[in-house]
Amino acid sequence: xxxxxxxxxxxxxxxxxxxxxxxxxxxxxxxxxxxxxxxxxxxxxxxxxxxxxxxxxxxxxxxxxxxxxxxxxxxxxxxxxxxxxxxxxxxxxxxxxxxxxxxxxxxxxxxxxxxxxxxxxxxxxxxxxxxxxxxxxxxxxxxxxxxxxxxxxxxxxxxxxxxxxxxxxxxxxxxxxxxxxxxxxxxxxxxxxxxxxxxxxxxxxxxxxxxxxxxxxxxxxxxxxxxxxxxxxxxxxxxxxxxxxxxxxxxxxxxxxxxxxxxxxxxxxxxxxxx
Amino acid sequence: xxxxxxxxxxxxxxxxxxxxxxxxxxxxxxxxxxxxxxxxxxxxxxxxxxxxxxxxxxxxxxxxxxxxxxxxxxxxxxxxxxxxxxxxxxxxxxxxxxxxxxxxxxxxxxxxxxxxxxxxxxxxxxxxxxxxxxxxxxxxxxxxxxxxxxxxxxxxxxxxxxxxxxxxxxxxxxxxxxxxxxxxxxxxxxxxxxxxxxxxxxxxxxxxxxxxxxxxxxxxxxxxxxxxxxxxxxxxxxxxxxxxxxxxxxxxxxxxxxxxxxxxxxxxxxxxxxxxxxxxxxxxxxxxxxxxxxxxxxxxxxxxxxxxxxxxxxxxxxxxxxxxxxxxxxxxxxxxxxxxxxxxxxxxxxxxx
Numbered sequence: 001x002x003x004x005x006x007x008x009x010x011x012x013x014x015x016x017x018x019x020x021x022x023x024x025x026x027x028x029x030x031x032x033x034x035x036x037x038x039x040x041x042x043x044x045x046x047x048x049x050x051x052x053x054x055x056x057x058x059x060x061x062x063x064x065x066x067x068x069x070x071x072x073x074x075x076x077x078x079x080x081x082x083x084x085x086x087x088x089x090x091x092x093x094x095x096x097x098x099x100x101x102x103x104x105x106x107x108x109x110x111x112x113x114x115x116x117x118x119x120x121x122x123x124x125x126x127x128x129x130x131x132x133x134x135x136x137x138x139x140x141x142x143x144x145x146x147x148x149x150x151x152x153x154x155x156x157x158x159x160x161x162x163x164x165x166x167x168x169x170x171x172x173x174x175x176x177x178x179x180x181x182x183x184x185x186x187x188x189x190x191x192x193x194x195x196x197x198x199x200x201x202x203x204x205x206x207x208x209x210x211x212x213x214x215x216x217x218x219x220x221x222x223x224x225x226x227x228x229x230x231x232x233x234x235x236x237x238x239x240x241x242x243x244x245x246x247x248x249x250x251x252x253x254x255x256x257x258x259x260x261x262x263x264x265x266x267x268x269x270x271x272x273x274x275x
Numbered sequence: 276x277x278x279x280x281x282x283x284x285x286x287x288x289x290x291x292x293x294x295x296x297x298x299x300x301x302x303x304x305x306x307x308x309x310x311x312x313x314x315x316x317x318x319x320x321x322x323x324x325x326x327x328x329x330x331x332x333x334x335x336x337x338x339x340x341x342x343x344x345x346x347x348x349x350x351x352x353x354x355x356x357x358x359x360x361x362x363x364x365x366x367x368x369x370x371x372x373x374x375x376x377x378x379x380x381x382x383x384x385x386x387x388x389x390x391x392x393x394x395x396x397x398x399x400x401x402x403x404x405x406x407x408x409x410x411x412x413x414x415x416x417x418x419x420x421x422x423x424x425x426x427x428x429x430x431x432x433x434x435x436x437x438x439x440x441x442x443x444x445x446x447x448x449x450x451x452x453x454x455x456x457x458x459x460x461x462x463x464x465x466x467x468x469x470x471x472x473x474x475x476x477x478x479x480x481x482x483x484x485x486x487x488x489x490x491x492x493x494x495x496x497x498x499x500x501x502x503x504x505x506x507x508x509x510x511x512x513x514x515x516x517x518x519x520x521x522x523x524x525x526x527x528x529x530x531x532x533x534x535x536x537x538x539x540x541x542x543x544x545x546x547x548x549x550x551x552x553x554x555x556x557x558x559x560x561x562x563x564x565x566x567x568x569x570x571x572x573x574x575x576x577x578x579x580x581x582x583x584x585x586x587x588x589x590x591x592x593x594x595x596x597x598x599x600x601x602x603x604x605x606x607x608x609x610x611x612x613x614x615x616x617x618x619x620x621x622x623x624x625x626x627x628x
Binding site: 173175176178179180181182183184185186189193194197198 | 327328329348349350355356358359360362363364365366375376379380423424427
């Protein structure tokens with residue numbers, strides 16, 4: 001095989017894979033979403049998503065949970081990443097922390113979500129503690145609320161944000177911080193003017209990743225919602241598995257995809273930092 | 276001496292068990308241009324970083340204008356630094372980089388901008404003020420780093436190997452410009468370099484360091500003509516060394532290679548003598564009568580460099596170099612040449628053989 005044909009072949013394989021398992025299914029979903037019951041062209045399915053208050057509420061719930069998940073993840077991940085990259089001195093301890101961070105990613109999402117069901121349940125650890133400390137008179141209902149879903153999502157996605165932001169922090173040239181210090185900036189100003197702007201692209205990339213995973217998450221919201229909260233992915237699953245309404249399921253999928261892409265596009269504009 | 280600008284007293288610093296600085300004492304006057312010169316690992320950068328505040332010495336005092344500095348963070352010290360790789364902020368334009376100091380000093384955005392442009396104009400970079408650092412060449416980045424560091428008119432400017440990343444031609448030009456800038460600003464410059472030629476070219480005074488100690492302090496010519504140690508003689512310029520032994524009113528080099536009369540009263544009986552290559556020359560016929568400071572040697576190799584020639588010779592088992600004015604050597608050298616030197620140019624080291 002010639003040296004020139006080999007890369008073309010690799011590229012061809014990748015293209016064939018993407019076409020077969022991504023492009024064609026996407027087209028099928030898109031076509032289905034634009035069909036009415038009789039098979040004619042129609043945008044009635046989209047009207048159903050956006051005009052119906054219940055469906056619109058599901059869309060809003062999905063994006064509300066996703067946005068809060070993203071904000072919380074970034075807010076929690078930045079200090080954690082800072083600790084790992086800047087404060088930890090012993091290499092073995094840093095390694096141990098990274099392993100602790102990564103190990104949950106190797107565990108099934110279902111198992112981890114069930115863990116939260118146990119913790120957040122009426123007789124779970126959280127409620128027992130709250131009652132014992134006098135923070136609540138009687139056990140609160142946490143499971144089946146958006147809060148429960150939020151907790152589960154942040155837990156699942158936080159490691160990814162920590163790794164992304166940590167990587168961005170690692171790449172910041174410490175001499176730039178020294179230069180800022182030397183030019184009269186207090187540590188806080190150095191962080192605000194130098195360190196944070198330089199890590200912003202990494203922060204935005206992590207946020208985008210967390211956000212897209214959060215909007216499309218199924219297992220965590222399904223298990224922690226207790227049937228009381230519905231997000232888009234659950235609604236889509238229902239269309240395909242229970243009601244067999246492929247047209248409406250397709251329309252929901254396309255709406256989810258479109259809104260996610262729009263929000264990601266907006267977020268990426270903030271991440272454009274010249275380096 | 277009036278109060279020095281910078282006073283270092285007994286600075287020591289170790290990293291783990293490795294001592295980086297041992298008992299450094301040094302005073303620098305207002306307006307001086309001083310070089311910290313030494314091989315890599317001699318502690319010069321650690322000393323600079325201690326003065327800037329990035330390294331805390333284990334013991335000793337650092338005073339600027341009589342004010343104790345140890346323990347105060349870098350942003351509170353009345354000095355600025357030009358970093359080795361410039362450390363320009365990549366996400367800011369040239370103008371924003373230069374305005375960073377004035378802004379942190381509490382100036383309004385407008386005043387800071389004015390000062391930034393002034394400083395950039397000083398190094399001829401004002402027209403690049405809207406560019407980003409990565410759009411500049413190394414020499415231009417160097418100028419911006421310089422402008423950014425002097426914009427607040429610090430009492431002391433520290434330069435960490437400021438020219439090491441530039442090519443030779445540019446380096447020579449920047450040496451001259453740095454010197455001019457220093458005299459026009461009147462700011463005290465303390466710069467670190469491992470390049471003895473650069474130190475000689477720019478500094479009023481050179482602090483030669485070796486293994487965490489100050490080896491010798493003096494002007495360039497002093498260090499060159501009167502090195503105190505073998506290290507100093509070897510590090511600055513080329514040197515031929517001879518063992519000497521005193522016998523009566525004369526000293527004998529390398530066991531009889533040459534004999535020189537001396538009047539120095541407190542010479543040790545044995546020691547090391549230094550003779551710079553340019554103080555050796557080929558004897559012509561009229562000088563054959565000179566006794567003592569003439570000897571014959573075997574030519575080994577000739578380097579014809581245009582402005583001057585270097586001749587390597589061997590005499591009684593010792594190799595030495597002779598620097599001669601350019602284009603005067605005959606095309607073919609005889610098997611033996613006669614070399615002479617002026618005894619006044621022979622420098623005896625006070626310590627050690």
